Amino acid sequence: MTVRVRIAPSPTGDPHVGTAYIALFNYVFARKNGGQFILRIEDTDRTRSTLESEAAILRALRWVGLEWDEGPDKGGPHGPYRQSERAEIYRQHAQMLIDKGAAYRCFCTAERLAELRKRQMAEKKNLGYDGLCRDLSREESDKRAAAGEPFVVRLAMPREGDTVFPDRLRGEIKFANAGVDDQVLLKSDGFPTYHLANVVDDHLMGITHVIRAEEWISSTPKHVVLYQAFGWQAPEFVHMPLLRNKDKSKISKRKNPVSLDYYRDAGILPEALRNFLALMGWSIAADREKFTLQEMIEAFDIDRVSTGEPVFDLVKLIDLNGQYIREMSEDELVERLLSWRLSKESFRKVMPLVRERMKTLSDFIALGDFFFTGDLDHKPFAAAMVSKGRTPSETGKILQEYIEKVDEPWKEARRVPFEDKALEEFSRTFAEEKGWKVKELFMALRLAVTGKSATPPLFATMEVLGRELTRKRVRDAAETLKALPPPKA
């Protein structure tokens, strides 16, 4: 049987470094074994999935150099590769499960479930569905469904016994069935949840090895029970360790730049990022850490992946990146710089912003240097970000809140578009809501983003700089401010 693996991102946000991490190991495993690497888009959450996000993920995965053999944009023998286009398949499979008695319709309202949950919390009981609709007769269930009453389909999890499955890296993992919830498989909008879609697709697409993050271990028994109910052979499971923040918690936007676009914009080379990601759980040799993708494929052994809890450390990534830069040819470096941000297109974007302030051509660089740098060191001018009457810590707090809000749903349930006018409108409203003078907030922001107090118009600048670099700079500024001693009274 030929090895087939997949990466199955959900297009609900920025292309995540964790996606690249898991994709890398899947890719290498496939190549090592002469198998296929499939890209499948898990967009069954219709309220959060967007095409923009999907496109960004595809672009970013290609940027790190992990090309897939089958996927939504290039097709393949097992398509479609976008789950939203496979809704009918899942519906049929849910029906099969109902017919086999392995799943049942649940007519409980959101209100009842909320109340149930509240009661369980109050009584400190285990959370989970109480199985009310599980005992409905088939006749009644059919009748209510036919009458148009909304329902979901739930997995009828066995109530006794254990579900045991082998994990390639961890050995046998055992769960008592009694502790596993009757998971929703098909939502009331007719779309499947991850659990159903993932099992059905992995089977239909001939996936032999599921290499995914550790966070999925606790829902694996549900998947195993589904494979059994369908009478299918389950794939082999390989749960990779989770990337961590410095404090060992699961890597997150709040504590780490998590978007692949950040790394690209900050000047990290894709081969260095790949290499670094590979180091998170695998090594080519005891005394060696720099290697190419090809070398990794040749030497890779999935059983030698470590199960520790790797902390994603920017400092080491940057060092590795420097090694790559120093070792490439001069011509190659020039090409890289040109295709990075020293391009005609990016000069074209920056130029209108600095042109009015230019008196000589050489002013271009002096006036716009911050468009071409990565992170900023805010310490030297941190005090300047603090307006009269404000404290460093409250300035830090407002900046942090600001940059977090920029990423949250705003108008039309979308986050603030990273575009001049939208940013300005949002920012003015934000300042007003927080009781800050526009001037106070904008100057703090200006210094945070550019490191200067005299710059081109702020929001146009942010637009050109881009969301990722801007977010990191504002966040770093906030950190610096918070670490500042309070002003003497």
Place this chain on the structure above:
RNA sequence: GUCCCCAUCGUCCAGAGGUCAGGACGCUGGCCUUUCAAGCCGGUAACAGGGGUUCGAAUCCCCUUGGGGACACCA
């Protein structure tokens, strides 16, 4: 809280019963150098604790502790 996973320098990774516990980043001392990097040489620093098993445990087993993840009509 319940269930599950994990545990070697501050961080990443070596170590597959017998090693002075190794490499890298960081930090640090020195050399080189007009400076800063880079480079080179050196230093710092770890087997969480307790029980077993064994002639012998970082390596195997158990317990404790610690950390993490999951407990949605999100993935």
